[in-house]
Amino acid sequence: SQKIEQNSEALNIQEGKTATLTCNYTNYSPAYLQWYRQDPGRGPVFLLLIRENEKEKRKERLKVTFDTTLKQSLFHITASQPADSATYLCAPTGSSNTGKLIFGQGTTLQVKP
């Protein structure tokens, strides 16, 4: 069955450093991969989408890579700020137009001033 793995341990970094979060998937080949941010007690908020034919995508301080050989996506936040502290969820999704979307469990990022 499809499996998505994100680091379950919180990632603690110092303000100004680059945070790198990992999303690994097995037993399927997603054509798209979405990243969301979730603050405690709130609904997830969409950040970025990357397609399988895109190796890298950027949006302001965010950068996402998609390596279909390694079956992995990396999510980078450069010049991190305390306001970036949140849980980040990945959702690798196949190309068939079903309504199903599977999320990873998320990685919590803590940026310390």
Place this chain on the structure above:
Amino acid sequence: EAQVTQNPRYLITVTGKKLTVTCSQNMNHEYMSWYRQDPGLGLRQIYYSMNVEVTDKGDVPEGYKVSRKEKRNFPLILESPSPNQTSLYFCASSAAEVLAEDEQFFGPGTRLTVL
């Protein structure tokens, strides 16, 4: 303001007492979905709807019902709630014709406790 709304935001109930959590979106989205989120288990899809009168099961549909009579509304029904349905519930919608290609907009969540 474009948004997904859920009601109630908090609910404490007892085992077996039927309840409905409402979800409404004002973005004219065709796709809507319900998720539950539990510590250690992440966000899991309960049901989804690709359009009016079209619904389908997600990964954890047992104990839940949904209906999609209008485009904007997608209520979640618990006919006989049990304590294992205590969770944080999110409704989401998307304009995407191909779901994977576009973002989902999530509601603020409903925290349900079943005693």
